[in-house]
Amino acid sequence: MAWELAASTLGAPYDTMDELAKTFTETGVTKIEVAVGDEMKFTMTSTDDELKTMRDELAEKANVSIFSVDSRVQVCNPDRTEDELLESLEHCLHMADVLGAQYVRVFPTAPLDPCWTPDRLPGLALPDGQNLAGISKRGAAIIVKALPLADKLGVQPLLETHDSHTNGERNAMIHAEIDRLAPGNRVGSIWDLAHPWRVGEDPVTTFEYIGQYIANGRGLVQIKDCAFPGDQTPVLQGTGRVPLAKCCRLLKNGGYTGPLSLEWERRWYPEVAPLKDALVAAQNAIDNLPLDAQLA
Numbered sequence: 001m002a003w004e005l006a007a008s009t010l011g012a013p014y015d016t017m018d019e020l021a022k023t024f025t026e027t028g029v030t031k032i033e034v035a036v037g038d039e040m041k042f043t044m045t046s047t048d049d050e051l052k053t054m055r056d057e058l059a060e061k062a063n064v065s066i067f068s069v070d071s072r073v074q075v076c077n078p079d080r081t082e083d084e085l086l087e088s089l090e091h092c093l094h095m096a097d098v099l100g101a102q103y104v105r106v107f108p109t110a111p112l113d114p115c116w117t118p119d120r121l122p123g124l125a126l127p128d129g130q131n132l133a134g135i136s137k138r139g140a141a142i143i144v145k146a147l148p149l150a151d152k153l154g155v156q157p158l159l160e161t162h163d164s165h166t167n168g169e170r171n172a173m174i175h176a177e178i179d180r181l182a183p184g185n186r187v188g189s190i191w192d193l194a195h196p197w198r199v200g201e202d203p204v205t206t207f208e209y210i211g212q213y214i215a216n217g218r219g220l221v222q223i224k225d226c227a228f229p230g231d232q233t234p235v236l237q238g239t240g241r242v243p244l245a246k247c248c249r250l251l252k253n254g255g256y257t258g259p260l261s262l263e264w265e266r267r268w269y270p271e272v273a274p275l276k277d278a279l280v281a282a283q284n285a286i287d288n289l290p291l292d293a294q295l296a
Contacts, residue, residue, distance in 0.1 A: 001296045002286050004259040006031040011264030011275035013040050021061035027279040031259055033068035051098045069096040074109035075139035078127055082142055089146045097153040106157050110135045110164035119230035121199040140177035147182055158219050160190040167196040168209030175213055188219030194242045198229035207250045215255035222263045234265050234272050238285035248293035
């Protein structure tokens with residue numbers, strides 16, 4: 001059995017609801033993550049009624065359910081106060097509850113060294129007196145403060161392997177502090193397969209660090225492909241170098257049974273192919289995985 005393909009609306013940021021429904025119907029995608037942004041359909045100021053209307057419209061027109069909210073909350077960003085970040089995270093947890101989503105995607109996003117390049121683990125440009133360990137603990141503390149609401153709603157915050165904490169080792173630093181502050185929590189990770197790989201972390205190592213935070217329903221996996229570690233421009237799945245089969249073997253053996261969610265970043269790279277083409281390519285790549293990398 002092949003892995004289930006899911007998708008983010010980041011791949012079609014300005015499509016109408018009818019256009020989105022058509023894309024998902026034609027590609028057979030029934031689970032989606034919705035990206036939140038001032039310039040998109042789902043915004044931080046969308047009312048509950050507006051969210052319910054969009055949720056119901058996608059369900060009725062394309063049999064689509066929303067499993068995750070891409071929040072853009074940046075818990076390690078020193079330019080925003082802890083209270084501001086907590087308020088934003090709690091609002092996104094509420095949005096997820098209204099939309100029927102189980103997860104909220106959270107970013108670390110400590111400031112990067114200006115000389116950072118995509119094929120290297122980034123250095124940080126932190127305010128005086130701060131370091132990676134300290135900023136990681138700050139991010140963890142903000143997430144922990146949101147856990148009472150998250151637990152009440154049954155929504156799980158997920159920390160992506162992204163930006164300042166782009167590999168499994170750094171992602172796990174935040175989790176270690178969350179686990180210390182809130183033993184038994186269900187905060188998970190999103191393993192974006194491309195990000196740790198492009199900065200030189202082997203998928204085996206990534207999974208050793210964060211496997212426990214994605215297996216058994218605790219987290220999610222995002223797939224994408226790129227031609228070279230130093231070029232983040234999306235290419236159709238299966239035409240680049242991100243080792244999808246190797247990662248899927250690790251996921252299968254490590255207890256992950258969730259979807260593989262395509263993050264087709266057309267919002268940031270408008271020149272790439274439409275989301276429908278990317279989903280067709282992704283499904284072909286999943287269908288053509290070796291048997292030992294298939295889910296069952």
